[in-house]
Amino acid sequence: MADKEMRAVYCETLMRLAEEDSRIFVVESDLMRATGTMPFKAAYPDRAVNTGIAEANMLGVAAGLSAAGKIPFAATFACFASRRAFDQFFVSANYAKLNVKLTGTDPGITAAFNGGTHMPFEDIGMMRLIPNLWVAEPSDPVSLEKLLEASAAHYGCAYMRLPRKPAPSLYGPDERFSIGKGKVLKDGKDITIIALGVIMAGEALKAAAILAEQGVSAAVIDILSVKPLDRELILDYAATTGRIVTAENHQTACGLGGAVAELCSRTRPTPIAMVGIHDEYGEVGTQDWLQERFCLTAAEIARQSRELLSKKKA
Numbered sequence: 125m126a127d128k129e130m131r132a133v134y135c136e137t138l139m140r141l142a143e144e145d146s147r148i149f150v151v152e153s154d155l156m157r158a159t160g161t162m163p164f165k166a167a168y169p170d171r172a173v174n175t176g177i178a179e180a181n182m183l184g185v186a187a188g189l190s191a192a193g194k195i196p197f198a199a200t201f202a203c204f205a206s207r208r209a210f211d212q213f214f215v216s217a218n219y220a221k222l223n224v225k226l227t228g229t230d231p232g233i234t235a236a237f238n239g240g241t242h243m244p245f246e247d248i249g250m251m252r253l254i255p256n257l258w259v260a261e262p263s264d265p266v267s268l269e270k271l272l273e274a275s276a277a278h279y280g281c282a283y284m285r286l287p288r289k290p291a292p293s294l295y296g297p298d299e300r301f302s303i304g305k306g307k308v309l310k311d312g313k314d315i316t317i318i319a320l321g322v323i324m325a326g327e328a329l330k331a332a333a334i335l336a337e338q339g340v341s342a343a344v345i346d347i348l349s350v351k352p353l354d355r356e357l358i359l360d361y362a363a364t365t366g367r368i369v370t371a372e373n374h375q376t377a378c379g380l381g382g383a384v385a386e387l388c389s390r391t392r393p394t395p396i397a398m399v400g401i402h403d404e405y406g407e408v409g410t411q412d413w414l415q416e417r418f419c420l421t422a423a424e425i426a427r428q429s430r431e432l433l434s435k436k437k438a
Contacts (some may be wrong), residue, residue, distance in 0.1 A: 127290035128265040130322070131160030131229070134286060137272045138197055139164050142171060148276065149173065149189050151198040153182040159199045159229055160288065179204045183212035183224065190222035195276055202228025202285060203235070206247035218254050218281045225275050231261070231285040231321070232373030233414035235406065243406025249378025251283040252351050258303055259351040261285040263325040264294040267348060270301040278303060289411075291322045294346065304352035312343030315429050316361040316368045320347050320380045323411075323420060324371040324399070330422035331371075335429055342429060350383055358387060362394040367432045369397045371425050376400035395435065397428040 142148040142164070150156075150164050151173045165172035173189075175182040179200050186196040199205075205213075205228035217224035228247050230236075235243040251259045258280065262268035268286070275282045294309065301307075306318075309325065310332050319328035325346045332342040343361055347354060362368060368388070370381040381398035388394040401418055415421055 127292050129160070129288070129290045130265060130268055130286060131288040133265045133268050134227070134272070135160045135164050137269045139167055141273065141276050142168055145195070145276070147193065147195045149194050149196045151175065151182055151186045151189065151196050153177055153179045153200045153204070155200055158288070161199070179209040180212045183209045183226070184216055186224045187212070187216035187220060187222050190217065190224050191220070195223055195225070197225045197227065199227035199229060199286070201235070201242060202231045202244040202247045203242045205283070206244055206250045210250055213281075214254055218257055222281065223279050225282045225284070227284050227286050229286045229288050231287060232401070233323070233406065233411055233418060233420065234287045234289065234373070236411050236414065237408055239408035240406040245375045245401045245404070245406060246378065247285070248350055248374050248380070249382070252378065252383065256280065257351060258282040258349065260349045261321040263319075263322055263346045263348065264291050266293050266295040266297060266299055267301055270299070271348070274301060274303050285321065287322050292326070294325060301348070304349045304354060306345050306347040306349070306354040306357050308343065308357070309346050310342070310344040312341040312365065314341045314365055314367070315433060316343045316345060316365045317371060317425060317429065318345045318347050318358065318368060318380065318384060319371040320350065321373050323373050323415065327420065327422045328371050328425060331425035331429065334422060334426040338430070340429065340433065347380065350380055353383055353387055355387060355391075358384060359392050362388055362392050367395050369399060369425055369429050369432065371420075372400040373420060374400055376402060395432055397432050399425050399428055
């Protein structure tokens with residue numbers, strides 16, 4: 125299937141949901157063209173709110189809409205959704221037990237030429253701190269559509285990372301998705317690669333192919349949700365393979381790597397390697413260059429997998 129622009133899927137899905145449910149609103153801080161939601165505004169002008177370049181106010185407006193019984197989907201660049209508007213999302217939406225769906229676009233290195241100030245490597249870590257918040261990152265157009273449907277149907281706040289660029293489909297249109305549940309993209313018995321998001325799910329599958337050529341059977345899990353984690357799936361594969369490599373477009377210390385390490389250390393101690401950002405700020409560059417710069421590649425996943433396996437043999 126041809127690649128499809130993720131922001132187009134975001135808008136199309138919200139428009140379909142809005143046709144079925146008059147409570148669906150879009151709230152943005154002057155980035156509708158960037159997010160791709162201009163068609164929503166054209167179709168539902170009374171349900172598209174532009175708060176201007178005022179992200180904290182955007183979350184306040186979204187909270188007010190939720191308190192009035194609406195289902196607001198608020199979106200802005202992930203750096204602003206997390207760092208700039210964190211207090212409003214925490215207090216006005218989550219602490220108040222409302223129903224605000226917050227989307228952070230251009231996560232991690234997908235911010236590309238916007239550079240270090242706009243390159244969020246810490247947004248998942250911040251959002252993981254909020255009690256009962258669902259924190260997710262789809263890996264393809266199908267999972268994005270299905271997770272948006274699940275988010276709209278579920279009462280409670282959510283944070284979703286959204287790369288805007290085109291992405292290949294990993295799943296068929298009839299695949300089912302649930303909040304807090306991952307998917308096994310490839311089974312394996314020697315080591316488990318747990319990946320998050322479009323970039324790293326794709327790189328994990330490439331890494332598994334590299335390892336297969338070297339006689340290593342690697343399982344690949346598309347985790348989809350960092351909070352709640354799919355505890356049962358992770359622990360089952362930790363028991364089966366005895367080694368885990370996490371792969372994320374985010375800081376490992378407070379992201380997927382940290383979450384998996386916390387789970388395993390408390391429940392089933394397992395050697396873990398982490399592919400991701402290691403205590404650094406972002407930089408300006410193309411996405412391909414940034415992947416190499418920060419070692420977010422299949423080669424690095426395969427290298428760390430082999431290193432873990434060599435320690436196991438030793």
